[in-house]
Amino acid sequence: MTRRKLPLGIQSFAKIRSDDYYYVDKTALAVKLIESSSHYFLSRPRRFGKSLFLDTLKELFEGNEPLFQGLAVHDQWDWSVKYPVLRFSFGGGDYAQPEQAERVLFEQLDVFETAYEVPTIYDTASGRLKALIIQAQKKTGQPVVVLIDEYDKPILDALQDKALSRINRDFLRGFYSTIKDSDAHLKFTFLTGVSKFSQVSLFSGLNNLFDITLDPDYSSLCGYTDHDIDEVFEPELEGLDREKIKEWYNGYNWLGQHVYNPYDVLNLFKKRIFKNYWFETGTPTFLVDHLAKNHFFSPDLAALQSDAALLSAFDIDHISNEALLFQTGYLTIHDVQEPMFGHWVYTLGYPNLEVKSSLNISLLSAYGCDDSKVLKNRLGLLKILQSNNLDELELLFHAFFASIPNQWYTKNTIAHYEGYYASVFYSYFAALGLDVTVEDSTNHGRLDMTLKFNDQVYLFEFKVVELVPDGKALQQIKDKQYADKYRGLNQPVYMIGVEFSKESRNIVGFEVEQA
Known part of the structure; x- marks a missing residue:
């Protein structure tokens, strides 16, 4: 491959180990969008290529033909027509600060007004945008394309300050409503973001958007498919476990093809190490x-x-x-x-092991577990399971709850609800990425949790003693014959009844029997 600048919306990536680019072509989907309708909304998580896809649309509508040589769109597009494109992005800026949304937007409007020779005679964002759209069409003779990236970031950044979040929402509502009012001057509109705010709260004036978030035809618009990994990135697969790549980074589904997180995949190919790349870029x-x-x-x-x-x-x-x-x-x-x-x-x-492990680690902190001890406890849990020393498992979990500071309980009501103790217990297992099944259905009922590890099966039932008498957890496993489901595996099956006390804030019963 020769090195050339390509709109990154086609999802190219430079210098994995050289100066070559890998091209994942999404332009066929872009053409399908444009031919099917005019106004779209797409919600996707962060770092899935939303901004990059908008770059593709921008270059396409501006008629930048050399960038699309050899791609699906090239022979389907009229390159003689060039449309004016207004691409706005709220990706930059800290919107937890007052007036930042206006500042960021007005700076972008200034640039476009200069380019299209529009005098700044309006004080409002909506007035400036409408004048800009009309002038851009008049100056070029073509209807206008409006692309808005991270439309919701000013609201999301300020969610901890609801008053500011509402101010940002109301400001953006007026701006976005202008798009509906300017429909006669528009060729195409595409808004992207992480969240989908209700029509009433934000899009009350923009009800002509076609939401493709859960449209199977566009499920792979952002992200890499198995075909992309195996065909486009085939040179990068050598030395990497293909199934592990799938376990760790695939699994995202919007009612169509499952896709991989591009950020994870590209970092894996560059660094050759399995890590929680996506999760680490923004602690939730x-x-x-x-x-x-x-x-x-x-x-x-x-x-x-x-x-x-x-x-x-x-x-x-x-x-x-x-x-x-x-x-x-x-x-x-x-x-x-x-x-x-x-x-x-x-x-x-969970989409994959990266999210399952990382999210539960973060939840342990929110549930009061000492950050400095969480890693040590996880490693201890893994060692115990590897040796199958279940007596030590009781001691370890007793230590988990004992390490939660008393002052944490005084500031939180979470420990008063029944599911808290089971949540801490479960999240330690899930943080290791283990094969855990919750609400495990059998022909006799549903077991709280099943763990399959190292050719052993562990059946867990949880009870809170203030709600049921002591000794009922293990007895329920036996009475319901939950072990029958796993006897055909010809593996050791352990029945474990775990009982918690809201009063002592710890485990008060831990019974184990082999089925």
């Missing part, structure tokens, strides 16, 4: 705090059910756990069912 502090504050039961992360309304229930004053986890990329769609006609149910779960 707000997400973790929100889950802990709302007493989220962490075992639900493995299989959380939702409907379409909950998946998009994202607003300043109401953020559902399902919407927050799904839209930020920490959970993805595993299954879709229609139990009643027209009513769809989505089962969400």
